[in-house]
Structures are given as C-alpha cells and as structure tokens.
Amino acid sequence: MSKVIAVANQKGGVGKTTSAVNIAAWLGAKGKRTLLVDIDPQGNSTSGVGLDRRSLKTTTYDILINGAKGADAVVKTAFEKLSILPSSADLAAAEIELADIPAREAVLKNALAPLRAEYDFILIDCPPSLGLITTNALNAADSVLIPVQCEYYALEGLSQLMNSVQAVKRRYNERLELEGVLLTMYDGRLNLTQQVVTEIKKYFPRKVFSTVIPRTVRLSEAPSFGQPILYYDRSNKGSQAYGALVDEILKKNR
Numbered sequence: 001m002s003k004v005i006a007v008a009n010q011k012g013g014v015g016k017t018t019s020a021v022n023i024a025a026w027l028g029a030k031g032k033r034t035l036l037v038d039i040d041p042q043g044n045s046t047s048g049v050g051l052d053r054r055s056l057k058t059t060t061y062d063i064l065i066n067g068a069k070g071a072d073a074v075v076k077t078a079f080e081k082l083s084i085l086p087s088s089a090d091l092a093a094a095e096i097e098l099a100d101i102p103a104r105e106a107v108l109k110n111a112l113a114p115l116r117a118e119y120d121f122i123l124i125d126c127p128p129s130l131g132l133i134t135t136n137a138l139n140a141a142d143s144v145l146i147p148v149q150c151e152y153y154a155l156e157g158l159s160q161l162m163n164s165v166q167a168v169k170r171r172y173n174e175r176l177e178l179e180g181v182l183l184t185m186y187d188g189r190l191n192l193t194q195q196v197v198t199e200i201k202k203y204f205p206r207k208v209f210s211t212v213i214p215r216t217v218r219l220s221e222a223p224s225f226g227q228p229i230l231y232y233d234r235s236n237k238g239s240q241a242y243g244a245l246v247d248e249i250l251k252k253n254r
C-alpha cells in the first residue's frame, strides 16, 4: 500500500510544485515506485517532468469530472520509477463543476484507491486554494506536507490551512496527519529568514523538517528543461537538499 502525501498551502508561489516534483523524483531515484498527481490547473508539475500538456489525452480533469479511471491517465515519465497523473488547463473549471458531482469530496480518493497497490508513494501537487480540489487531495491523503516560504508573511494563512486540515479530518479522513512543514527558499544570510524560522518552529513544534531548501536559481531553471533538479544538476545544493529531505521522509515512514 502506498503512502499518499498531499503537498498543500493555499498561498501561491511557496514552492508546492517545486517540492512535489523534486521529492517525487528523488523518491523514484531511491528506488520507490512513485506517482505524482498534478491537480493544479497551472500544470507546472506536468511540464516540470517533461510532458507536453497539449498532447495529453486523459488528465486529472477527466478523473475529477468525467469519471475517468486513474489508470487511464497515468503517464510514465523519462525518469526513474516516476509516473504522473497530468493536469490540463480545463481543471480551472473543475472547482465549480465538482459541486454537482455526487460524493464530490471523495472523487480523487476513489480514483487513487486502485492505484495504491502499484506505488510506494503518491505525491499530490495541490492548487493554491482551499476549495473542493484541495479538499479532494486532503481526503485522499494519509498526510499533508506544507511548504512554507521563508519570508515576512510566511505564517499568514497557515491557521486557515490547519483549520481546513482539521475539518477534513473531522468529516472525512480521520487518519490524515501532518507529514511536516518544509522551509523553502531559505537564505541563511538574511536576518529575516532566521526570525521566520523561529516563528514557524514555535507554531509547529517538532513538525518542521530539519532539512531546509535553499534558494537557488537552478531550482527555478530546471522546469523549463522539463527536468527535476536531480536530473538537471544533481550536485546542486537544491538538488542535494531535496535528496536529504527524501531521506528524512523515508526514515520517518520506515
């Protein structure tokens, strides 16, 4: 049975996609059968692992809205042990269309259920909102990983996110737990960064990963080559950080 991890934060641009893609790629490289699920209409995970979004036949939109089976949408990537359920731009409409679907909060969970035996890890890249799509991800997940950007307003919105997690836990998915809080775009030279880190650790005692992801331009370049950082520039500090993070996740999930 796989472990399903939702990568969520309703705040935009905090490193959800970068983290989902690179954690998934490292899990695959470390021998774990891994499925990345892109439910963000922007589709940056999909293009980030080298898929041309225009050539896709079945996407997570079809899974959420048209009753497509998970297996029909799975695409093998060029990377070791890494497959993806890609997204398409029409997913933007799914947030509204889902409202009319029976058991609308459990569509993704039901679609992933038959795939869980085939993968060791399933990573879900969530959109930057707390709507029905993110609710579907939290309902389908065993745990949630929250990337937090090391910046002044980092804590803003986190209580709202934790309220959503608690609500899903209460109503649909009592096993849902917090996998951890990941500090992204870390720049240790800045005083502000240190202050933010202290604040976040106070807010989430013992839940902040000891690995932090440094700010590095290579991490922002890699997606334009359709490659996770580990294949684009393996020895880069961002690549090594995601590798160390995956070791931390594997240790915790042994």
Ligand SMILES: Nc1ncnc2c1ncn2[C@@H]1O[C@H](COP(=O)(O)OP(=O)(O)OP(=O)(O)O)[C@@H](O)[C@H]1O
Pocket: 011, 012, 013, 014, 015, 016, 017, 018, 019, 040, 042, 044, 126, 127, 128, 184, 185, 186, 213, 214, 215, 216, 217, 219, 220, 221, 238
């Ligand atoms: N550690 C990092 N160093 C430098 N740039 C980064 C780093 N992490 C992410 N970025 C860049 O910051 C931007 C936002 O990151 P990303 O797309 O991963 O965030 P997101 O939370 O998924 O965004 P959205 O909410 O829009 O889906 C991207 O341009 C990405 O390349």
